[in-house]
Amino acid sequence: MPATSDFTPIRTEFCGVSVSELAQKYGTPLFVYDAALIKERIQDLSEFDVVRYAQKACSNIAILDLVRKAGALVDSVSAGEIHRAIKAGYAPGGDPPRIVYTADVFDHDALDLVVEHGIHVNVGSPDMIDQLGERAPGSTITLRINPGFGHGHSQKTNTGGEQSKHGIWFDQAVDCVERAAKYDMTVTGLHMHIGSGTDFEHLSEVCDALEKTAESIGESLISISAGGGLPIPYTEDDTYIDLGKYFQLWNAVRKRLEAKFGHDVSLEIEPGRFLTAEAGVLLTEIRAVKTMGENTFYLVDAGFNNLARPILYGAYHPMSICPLAPGETEPDLQQVVVGGPLCESGDIFTQTEGGFVNARPLPKASVGDLLLIERAGAYGAVMSSNYNSKPFAAEVLIDTERPSLIRARQDYADLFRDEFIPND
Numbered sequence: 001m002p003a004t005s006d007f008t009p010i011r012t013e014f015c016g017v018s019v020s021e022l023a024q025k026y027g028t029p030l031f032v033y034d035a036a037l038i039k040e041r042i043q044d045l046s047e048f049d050v051v052r053y054a055q056k057a058c059s060n061i062a063i064l065d066l067v068r069k070a071g072a073l074v075d076s077v078s079a080g081e082i083h084r085a086i087k088a089g090y091a092p093g094g095d096p097p098r099i100v101y102t103a104d105v106f107d108h109d110a111l112d113l114v115v116e117h118g119i120h121v122n123v124g125s126p127d128m129i130d131q132l133g134e135r136a137p138g139s140t141i142t143l144r145i146n147p148g149f150g151h152g153h154s155q156k157t158n159t160g161g162e163q164s165k166h167g168i169w170f171d172q173a174v175d176c177v178e179r180a181a182k183y184d185m186t187v188t189g190l191h192m193h194i195g196s197g198t199d200f201e202h203l204s205e206v207c208d209a210l211e212k213t214a215e216s217i218g219e220s221l222i223s224i225s226a227g228g229g230l231p232i233p234y235t236e237d238d239t240y241i242d243l244g245k246y247f248q249l250w251n252a253v254r255k256r257l258e259a260k261f262g263h264d265v266s267l268e269i270e271p272g273r274f275l276t277a278e279a280g281v282l283l284t285e286i287r288a289v290k291t292m293g294e295n296t297f298y299l300v301d302a303g304f305n306n307l308a309r310p311i312l313y314g315a316y317h318p319m320s321i322c323p324l325a326p327g328e329t330e331p332d333l334q335q336v337v338v339g340g341p342l343c344e345s346g347d348i349f350t351q352t353e354g355g356f357v358n359a360r361p362l363p364k365a366s367v368g369d370l371l372l373i374e375r376a377g378a379y380g381a382v383m384s385s386n387y388n389s390k391p392f393a394a395e396v397l398i399d400t401e402r403p404s405l406i407r408a409r410q411d412y413a414d415l416f417r418d419e420f421i422p423n424d
């Protein structure tokens with residue numbers, strides 16, 4: 001990982017490819033991903049026995065295929081994500097299991113699919129044990145434990161503590177082992193994920209909590225998972241966490257458990273954002289520049305239908321401009337608010353939590369210039385909607401300076417393909 005993040009107000013190339021050529025060829029709004037960076041992030045975590053990609057961050061099958069070929073296994077949180085994993089070449093089964101289903105409920109489709117393919121389940125609610133036990137007695141399962149505390153970049157991404165719906169409350173772990181035994185099921189692993197975009201301090205508290213719960217369950221455990229949640233730098237002040245130190249903390253827990261149990265314990269990590277966030281940009285075109293009192297607005301052709309993180313969490317995404325006619329000189333910056341085309345005042349990319357509109361310095365730009373919303377590779381395309389009947393954006397993956405279309409822009413006919421006007 002670089003010591004500092006590279007933020008730049010002007011960007012005319014992405015992964016060695018001209019940004020304006022990408023816009024011309026594929027249109028905007030467009031998600032563009034850097035394959036090499038995703039592979040590099042998987043490599044950064046190679047000390048862990050298993051890197052299990054939390055595909056909810058970016059689940060295009062081409063991204064899953066890339067992640068699979070780079071050696072990572074996959075986590076799925078729905079029937080749809082299991083279908084995606086299989087489509088991308090992850091064969092169900094394996095030791096460690098190539099596909100894991102982690103959720104707090106089985107809907108009927110997910111339960112059917114898990115049973116059909118023998119997908120390993122990381123159970124997030126005690127009721128799931130009975131539901132799986134009745135259909136697939138004798139399965140091995142892991143437990144997702146809520147350690148009683150959590151932390152995230154927003155209260156909405158905090159997945160631990162009493163206010164969270166996620167996981168099995170830590171003091172019910174042993175009961176769950178007994179509940180599983182009724183169906184001849186064995187608990188072979190523990191998993192904790194306390195939140196997304198948290199910090200080193202909070203992440204490391206999970207080590208102790210997991211170790212205590214593991215001791216209460218004992219030697220049936222052959223794997224532990226640190227969950228996801230690794231932060232990435234979104235602002236110039238953000239830094240990477242010390243991965244070496246983080247691994248050491250977990251490795252020490254694993255070693256102590258191995259000594260206690262008398263057998264190997266495999267150590268997993270389950271990142272989503274860390275693998276794909278920095279690798280993706282949302283490429284947009286400025287369609288209007290206007291002043292409203294003190295504020296200058298750049299209105300682009302992407303909205304929160306394409307990237308919901310700012311309106312949902314007040315999330316900050318760095319931005320850059322690709323001018324139609326690049327100049328030689330230093331960019332002339334001005335304070336601007338960046339918004340989208342949607343008919344809703346919250347459709348602003350430069351806002352803080354609570355919906356407060358912020359201006360930020362960006363190069364002076366005009367209609368037709370391109371604006372890149374950076375670090376949008378995680379929880380970008382996957383959280384898109386068709387609000388205001390906007391089609392889903394296209395997605396392009398660049399590998400060794402070669403762009404490939406990995407999702408076609410949605411067709412207008414697709415918007416209402418599944419809608420019906422009842423007969424009179």
Ligand code: LLP
Pocket residue numbers: 054057102157159193195196197227228229230270271272273274309378379
């Ligand atoms: N494992 C579990 C069980 C999770 O619930 C999540 C994220 C992850 C792994 C991956 O977390 P990551 O490494 O990406 O932080 N939409 C929000 C993030 C929601 C995350 C939900 N669970 C955002 O845009 O920040």
